Amino acid sequence: MARFVAMRPRDIRFPTSRSLDGSDAMNPEPDYSAAYVVVATDADDGLEGHAFVFTTGRGNDIEVAAIRALEPWLLGREVEEVLGDLGSFARELTGDPQLRWLGPEKGVIHMACGAVINALWDLRAKREGKPLWKLLSDLTPEELVGLVDFTYLTDVLSPAEATALLRQAEPGRAEREALLRRDGYPAYTTTPGWLGYDDEKLARLAAEAVHDGYRLIKLKVGAALEDDVRRLSVARAAVGSEIEIAVDANQRWDVPDAITWLGKLAEFRPYWIEEPTSTDDVLGHARVREAVAPLRVATGEHVHNRVMFKQLLQAGAVDVVQIDACRVGGVGENIAILLLAAKFGVPVCPHAGGVGLCELVRHLSMFDYVAVSGSQDGRFIEYVDHLHEHFVDPAVVEAGRYVVPTMPGFSGEMLAASLDEHEYPGGPAWRT
Amino acid sequence: MARFVAMRPRDIRFPTSRSLDGSDAMNPEPDYSAAYVVVATDADDGLEGHAFVFTTGRGNDIEVAAIRALEPWLLGREVEEVLGDLGSFARELTGDPQLRWLGPEKGVIHMACGAVINALWDLRAKREGKPLWKLLSDLTPEELVGLVDFTYLTDVLSPAEATALLRQAEPGRAEREALLRRDGYPAYTTTPGWLGYDDEKLARLAAEAVHDGYRLIKLKVGAALEDDVRRLSVARAAVGSEIEIAVDANQRWDVPDAITWLGKLAEFRPYWIEEPTSTDDVLGHARVREAVAPLRVATGEHVHNRVMFKQLLQAGAVDVVQIDACRVGGVGENIAILLLAAKFGVPVCPHAGGVGLCELVRHLSMFDYVAVSGSQDGRFIEYVDHLHEHFVDPAVVEAGRYVVPTMPGFSGEMLAASLDEHEYPGGPAWRT
Numbered sequence: 001m002a003r004f005v006a007m008r009p010r011d012i013r014f015p016t017s018r019s020l021d022g023s024d025a026m027n028p029e030p031d032y033s034a035a036y037v038v039v040a041t042d043a044d045d046g047l048e049g050h051a052f053v054f055t056t057g058r059g060n061d062i063e064v065a066a067i068r069a070l071e072p073w074l075l076g077r078e079v080e081e082v083l084g085d086l087g088s089f090a091r092e093l094t095g096d097p098q099l100r101w102l103g104p105e106k107g108v109i110h111m112a113c114g115a116v117i118n119a120l121w122d123l124r125a126k127r128e129g130k131p132l133w134k135l136l137s138d139l140t141p142e143e144l145v146g147l148v149d150f151t152y153l154t155d156v157l158s159p160a161e162a163t164a165l166l167r168q169a170e171p172g173r174a175e176r177e178a179l180l181r182r183d184g185y186p187a188y189t190t191t192p193g194w195l196g197y198d199d200e201k202l203a204r205l206a207a208e209a210v211h212d213g214y215r216l217i218k219l220k221v222g223a224a225l226e227d228d229v230r231r232l233s234v235a236r237a238a239v240g241s242e243i244e245i246a247v248d249a250n251q252r253w254d255v256p257d258a259i260t261w262l263g264k265l266a267e268f269r270p271y272w273i274e275e276p277t278s279t280d281d282v283l284g285h286a287r288v289r290e291a292v293a294p295l296r297v298a299t300g301e302h303v304h305n306r307v308m309f310k311q312l313l314q315a316g317a318v319d320v321v322q323i324d325a326c327r328v329g330g331v332g333e334n335i336a337i338l339l340l341a342a343k344f345g346v347p348v349c350p351h352a353g354g355v356g357l358c359e360l361v362r363h364l365s366m367f368d369y370v371a372v373s374g375s376q377d378g379r380f381i382e383y384v385d386h387l388h389e390h391f392v393d394p395a396v397v398e399a400g401r402y403v404v405p406t407m408p409g410f411s412g413e414m415l416a417a418s419l420d421e422h423e424y425p426g427g428p429a430w431r432t
Numbered sequence: 433m434a435r436f437v438a439m440r441p442r443d444i445r446f447p448t449s450r451s452l453d454g455s456d457a458m459n460p461e462p463d464y465s466a467a468y469v470v471v472a473t474d475a476d477d478g479l480e481g482h483a484f485v486f487t488t489g490r491g492n493d494i495e496v497a498a499i500r501a502l503e504p505w506l507l508g509r510e511v512e513e514v515l516g517d518l519g520s521f522a523r524e525l526t527g528d529p530q531l532r533w534l535g536p537e538k539g540v541i542h543m544a545c546g547a548v549i550n551a552l553w554d555l556r557a558k559r560e561g562k563p564l565w566k567l568l569s570d571l572t573p574e575e576l577v578g579l580v581d582f583t584y585l586t587d588v589l590s591p592a593e594a595t596a597l598l599r600q601a602e603p604g605r606a607e608r609e610a611l612l613r614r615d616g617y618p619a620y621t622t623t624p625g626w627l628g629y630d631d632e633k634l635a636r637l638a639a640e641a642v643h644d645g646y647r648l649i650k651l652k653v654g655a656a657l658e659d660d661v662r663r664l665s666v667a668r669a670a671v672g673s674e675i676e677i678a679v680d681a682n683q684r685w686d687v688p689d690a691i692t693w694l695g696k697l698a699e700f701r702p703y704w705i706e707e708p709t710s711t712d713d714v715l716g717h718a719r720v721r722e723a724v725a726p727l728r729v730a731t732g733e734h735v736h737n738r739v740m741f742k743q744l745l746q747a748g749a750v751d752v753v754q755i756d757a758c759r760v761g762g763v764g765e766n767i768a769i770l771l772l773a774a775k776f777g778v779p780v781c782p783h784a785g786g787v788g789l790c791e792l793v794r795h796l797s798m799f800d801y802v803a804v805s806g807s808q809d810g811r812f813i814e815y816v817d818h819l820h821e822h823f824v825d826p827a828v829v830e831a832g833r834y835v836v837p838t839m840p841g842f843s844g845e846m847l848a849a850s851l852d853e854h855e856y857p858g859g860p861a862w863r864t
Contacts, residue, residue, distance in 0.1 A: 027533075030530065031530070055530075055534065056529070056530045056533040057530040058501065058528065058531050059534045061497065062501050062541065065493065065497035066491075066494045066540065098462065098463070098490035098491060102487060102494060102540050102543075103539050105710075106712070106736065107540050107541060107736075108498065108534050108540035108541055109494065109540060152709060152710040152712075152716070153686070154688060154689075155686060155688055155719070254582075254587060256586060257586075277584060278537075280537075280737065281739050281742075282743060284584070284587060307710045307712040307713050310713075311715050314715055315715060
C-alpha cells in the first residue's frame with residue numbers, strides 16, 4: 001500500500017522586473033514567482049505530483065510557509081485513498097477548523113491548499129496516464145459532482161442541478177473531444193499590452209499578434225487616461241477594425257472613476273473591461289456593468305473563492321468569468337466555478353500568463369468545453385509568451401489557438417534545471 | 433533622529449483546546465494563539481509597540497512568517513515620520529504591488545499588515561502618554577479622515593462626507609468622554625455559551641452572567657437543531673425574560689438551511705443571529721435577513737476588509753456590524769468601517785474573546801462613542817472571561833460594562849513571562 005512520504009515546497013522566482021514584462025497599473029515591477037510544491041510517494045512508479053502558487057515576488061516565502069504547514073495532512077496517508085476521493089481530501093484541507101481562521105477560504109492559506117490539491121491532481125493524472133483535461137472529461141457527472149464542495153452554493157446550485165447540467169453535456173463529449181484535438185482552443189494574447197512598453201513596441205507586437213492568428217488582444221489601462229487613449233489608438237491602427245481589443249484596469253479605479261474613464265474609452269469599442277475596480281466589490285462591478293453596457297465586464301483572477309463567483313453571477317455583475325488555476329482551492333473549486341458559469345450561461349475566459357498559468361488553465365477550459373459548457377463561443381484562454389521554456393509540458397499556441405496537451409498530468413512541472421537556477425535567494429539567477 | 437531598529441515576531445499559543453473553552457460549530461478545538469510582534473526603535477524613551485494577529489492555533493507560524501516579511505518596510509525608517517502619518521504608512525504596506533497579490537487586502541497578508549500597523553499605533557499612543565481611544569478621540573475630523581484609505585469606498589463614502597460625519601459628532605465629545613470615564617461601555621458575554629459546555633454548566637454560567645450585570649449573553653448554535661432548542665430553553669430559564677440572548681452560528685449554514693433553522697429558533701426571540709452563513713456571502717446575508725426579520729443579522733469577525741463591510745451595508749444585509757481588531761488592516765481600516773456604519777446608522781458591536789481581542793477592541797468602540805457614532809444605543813462589546821491575566825493592561829468589566837482603560841497604548845502587550853511560557857513549540861506550556 002503506497003503512502004505519501006514527502007512534500008517539498010520550494011521558493012522559485014524569475015527576475016522579470018528587470019524587463020518590465022508583466023507591468024500594469026497595479027503591478028509596476030513584478031518578479032513572476034512560484035511557491036512550488038512536489039508531493040512524493042513510496043510507490044514503485046516513482047511518479048511525483050507537481051504544482052505551485054503563482055505570486056509576483058515578495059511574499060513567495062509566505063506562500064511556501066503556508067504550503068509547508070499543510071504537510072501533516074498528507075504525510076503517511078494512503079495514496080489510493082487520497083487520490084481516489086480528492087473531493088473529500090480538498091474539503092478536509094480547506095475545512096480544517098484551525099487553519100480556516102486564516103482565510104476562511106481566501107488568500108495565502110487558500111492558495112496553498114489549492115497548490116497541494118493541484119499537485120495531487122497532477123499525480124493522479126500521471127498515474128492514469130492522461131492529461132488532466134482528459135481525465136476530468138472521462139469522469140461521470142456523478143464523479144464530477146463529488147469533487148465539488150457545495151457548501152454556501154446550494155441557494156444557487158444544488159448537486160442535483162449540477163448533475164443535470166453535466167448530463168445534458170454528456171452526449172456531445174466524444175465529438176467535442178475530437179474537434180478539440182483537431183482544432184485546439186481559442187487563445188487571446190496580452191503580450192503586446194503591458195504598460196511598461198512604448199508605443200513602437202506596442203504597435204509592433206500588436207501587428208505580430210494579428211499575423212500570428214489572434215482575434216483578440218488585451219491592453220493594460222488605468223494609469224493615465226491620455227496614455228490609454230493614445231495606446232488604444234496605436235493598437236487599433238496596428239490591428240485594424242476586425243480584431244477585438246480587451247482592456248484591463250487591474251482594479252485601479254473606484255466605481256465612479258471606472259464609469260467616467262470607460263466613457264472616454266468607449267469610442268475604441270473594447271471587447272471587455274477587466275477588473276474595473278476591487279474584485280471584492282460585487283455590487284460595484286454590477287453598477288459599473290450597468291453603466292458601461294454594452295461593454296462587457298470581466299473579472300476573476302483575484303476572486304478568492306466560489307462564494308464570490310456565485311455572487312458576481314447572481315448580481316449580474318459580470319459578462320466574462322476569469323478563472324485562475326492558482327487563486328482558488330484547486331481543481332475541485334474551479335469545477336464548481338465552471339458549473340456556476342454554465343448555469344448562468346456566462347463564458348469562462350481564464351486568466352493566464354505569469355509563470356505556468358497558461359500551462360495549467362488550458363486543462364480546465366478544455367474540460368469545460370468537452371464536458372460542462374460544451375461551447376467555445378466567446379471563450380478564449382489568455383496567452384502570454386513568457387517563461388514557457390521552463391516547463392516540461394509547455395503551453396503551445398498555433399495560429400491563435402491553444403494546442404491540446406497530451407502528456408499525462410496537469411502540466412505544472414518545471415524543468416529541474418530551471419528550478420535550481422531560479423531558487424530564491426540562493427540560485428544562480430539571483431546571485432548576479 | 434530615532435529610527436526603527438527591530439521587528440520581533442513570536443509564535444505564542446495557549447493550549448485552550450484542552451478545556452473546550454471557545455468551542456463552536458466551526459471551531460471544535462481551538463488553541464487560542466497570537467502571531468505576536470514587537471517593534472523597537474533606538475529612541476531614548478525605550479518604548480516598544482506591541483500587537484498581534486489572533487489565530488486559533490495551527491497556521492500561527494504562517495502569520496508569523498507574514499509579519500516577518502514586512503520587516504523591510506519599517507527597519508531604518510524615521511520614527512516620527514512614520515508615526516506622524518500612519519495613514520500613508522498603512523496604504524504603503526497594504527498597497528505594496530508584490531505582496532498585494534497574496535490578498536489583495538485579505539487573509540494572512542492583510543492580517544499581518546494589520547498587526548504591524550496596530551503595533552505602531554501602540555507605540556504612538558505610549559509616546560503620547562494616552563490610551564489609544566483617547567488619542568483617537570483627540571484628533572480633528574481632518575486628521576481622522578487622513579488615516580482612512582478611501583480606495584474603493586468613494587461610491588458610498590467620500591472623504592468630505594466622512595469629515596462632515598465627524599464634525600457633526602464634535603460638539604458632544606467632551607461630555608461623552610466624561611460619561612464614558614464614569615460609566616464605561618456596555619459589554620455582553622459569550623462565556624456561558626460555548627458548544628462544548630453541558631447544560632448544567634451553561635445554566636450556571638448564564639445565571640452568573642445576569643448576576644454580574646450583563647443584559648445580553650450569547651450562545652453558540654448550529655451543530656444540531658435539537659441541541660440548540662434545548663440549550664436555548666435552558667439559557668432562557670436561567671436568565672429570565674428580561675435578558676437578551678444572541679445566537680451565533682459561526683457560518684455553519686447555507687442560506688436555505690439558515691432560514692429553516694432560524695425559523696425553529698424564533699420562539700426564543702434571539703437578539704441577533706451572528707454569522708448565519710459564509711461571511712463572504714453579502715447577498716446571502718441579505719436574503720437571510722429579509723427572511724428572518726425582525727431577527728437582527730450580525731456579522732464581521734471574518735469580514736476581511738472595508739470593501740466587504742461597504743457592501744454588507746449597501747445591500748442591507750446586516751443590522752449589527754461586528755468589527756474585529758485583528759482581521760482587517762489595523763486601526764485606520766477599522767476607522768473606515770466605523771465611518772461606514774455611522775453613515776448607514778448601523779450599530780457596531782465588536783467581536784472579542786480569543787486572546788487579547790477584548791483588550792484591543794474596547795479602544796475602538798470607545799473612540800466610536802466619543803467621536804464617531806456618538807451613541808451606545810444597541811451597542812455592546814463582546815466579553816469572554818479568558819486569558820486576560822496574560823496582559824499588561826487587561827480588559828476589565830464591572831457590572832456588565834467595560835471600564836475605560838487609562839494606561840497609555842493599545843493594550844496588546846502581553847506579560848514577558850506569559851510570552852516565554854507560551855512560545856510555540858519550545859515554551860513550558862507546550863513541553864508537557
